[in-house]
Amino acid sequence: MKTKFAILLSTTSLLHAGAPELGPTPMPKPEPWIKPLIDIRVRYEYADIDAKDQSNALTFRERLGFKTKKWNGFSALVEGEFTQVAVSDYNANAGPDAFPYDPNNSAIADPRNAELNQAILGYDGFDTTLKLGRQKIVYDNAAFIGNVGWRQNEQTYDAISLTNKSIDGLTFNYAYIDQVNRIFGAEADSPLTTTPLFDNVQDISSSINAINASYTGIKGVTLGAYAYLMQFEDKENWENNTFGMSVKGDVFGVTLYGELAWQDQAGFNTDQDAFYSHFVASKTLWKQTFALSVETLGAGFKTPLATIHAFNGYSDVFVGGRTEGNHNGLTDISFSHTIPLFWGLKWTNVFHAFGDNDISTNYGWEYDSVLVKKFNDTFSALAKFAIFESEGDPYITKQFNKKQVGLPDTTRFSVQLDYTF
Structure with a gap:
């Protein structure tokens, strides 16, 4: 019996001879506390609108910022947005204080700009995401509330928003919007009274309650409903109350x-x-x-x-x-x-x-x-x-x-x- 046991040990040793020793399992890289945000776009655009001169624009846009790792559910995000104009043969459609401004040229709504695009304090917990500060908000297909992402300077909102998913299949969104930061840049911030027929001011004070919900609990079907109650301080003609529903399948x-x-x-x-x-x-x-x-x-x-x-x-x-x-x-x-x-x-x-x-x-x-x-x-x-x-x-x-x-x-x-x- 002792002989058999010795042979078994010897055979096992031969089988493992030359095999590399297994080290400790490598640990995944920890998430960094600060993650940079870089979004760069260069665009050439041509426009020819009847009764206006042809326009040519070459613009460079950078969104630069960072977001933090979550700590006990809390996180932060800060982002600046900067647009440079290399070819300015166009009208940015942002008023005489913005660059470039030439009312005889066809409109291309990409003015020179440098501004704070987003600044968010966020919290994730209890099936809820909460955001406070300047932020991007896009609901559904952006038919009513969106970020106008095609333009170099996107539309953002000074708001408090939440998303809750505590009910299986239901996503509930709510936002209170205190200010709309439009696409026309910081230099468009001239009072409405200086150019009575010009409406493209950049920052619009508002009191907006936006409710949006979707439900996917029915197999192959998505149901949606929303209520958008909009009031504006300097743009009363924009005010509206809109109620709707949608279905997809x-x-x-x-x-x-x-x-x-x-x-x-x-x-x-x-x-x-x-x-x-x-x-x-x-x-x-x-x-x-x-x-x-x-x-x-x-x-x-x-x-x-x-x-x-x-x-x-x-x-x-x-x-x-x-x-x-x-x-x-x-x-x-x-x-x-x-x-x-x-x-x-x-x-x-x-x-x-x-x-x-x-x-x-x-x-x-x-x-x-x-x-x-x-x-x-x-x-x-x-x-x-x-x-x-x-x-x-x-x-x-x-x-x-x-x-x-x-x-x-x-x-x-x-x-x-x-x-x-």
Whole structure:
């Protein structure tokens, strides 16, 4: 027996001879207390708006900051935003105090700027995320509250916001917004009285209660509801109370989305009621995505805090009417097609047809094309083209002379590079 045991020990020793000794299991790297935030974008943009001179802009935008590691649920984030103008042959649409300012040139809303973009004290705990300070807020598809991320200077809010997920499948959001920090930069902060017909002031004092909720507890379906109660100190014509709901789900392989909303205090004089609807059907086949969309705004329905660039065409001709509420209604019927190309390129083409909410007038049509290349998780490139052809039917009512006017023919083209770390 002793002999067998000795042989067994000897065999075991031979099997392990030459095998490396196992050291202690390496520990994962601890999360750093301070994480830098770097977001750099360079863009060339061309604009040609009928009755205006052609414009060319070359701008550089940096967002630089840091965020801290969570400590007992608490964290902080600070971020500055800086825009330099290398080619200034355009009108930044931010008033005479901003650079560049040339009212004869086509508008490209990217003024020179240096400002505090975000400053947040946050807390995570008890299924709740709480944020206090200057922050980015985007609800749903940004049709009502967004950050206008296409422009170099994004829109942020001085607010307290919370997100709660304590009920399974339910996400509840609430924000009280004390000030809206718009896209026009710190140099646009001249009082409204200095330029009576100029509305693009940067900081708008407000009293906004925003409630937004979504529910995914039903398999394959997402339900949404919201109430946005908006009051503004220097922009009373923006005031509105908007209530809406949405549903998204798949039916026979087609993704369907529907949204309905009602608005009190619509119109430039806040004396109207108006309805909103948006319906989308999309289908992916052979790695290509096809989508049909119909969006309708009743006359005077306004969305002053929305990322409007994402909706009614990249020419941005409908931005003013949707912001101010001085339009005669809008129906946007669009068809889009997205296809992956060679070398990781993704190409999207969109065709829009525009009329009023009764489709009794014809505002015009638009063609948009976007080419995107993502090189890695930090570096991407984009080219975007938009052409709007107007039919001349009146869309907005100018408030100083009550004249109804149509929309101008507009062409835009841009190329940009993005780096995010």
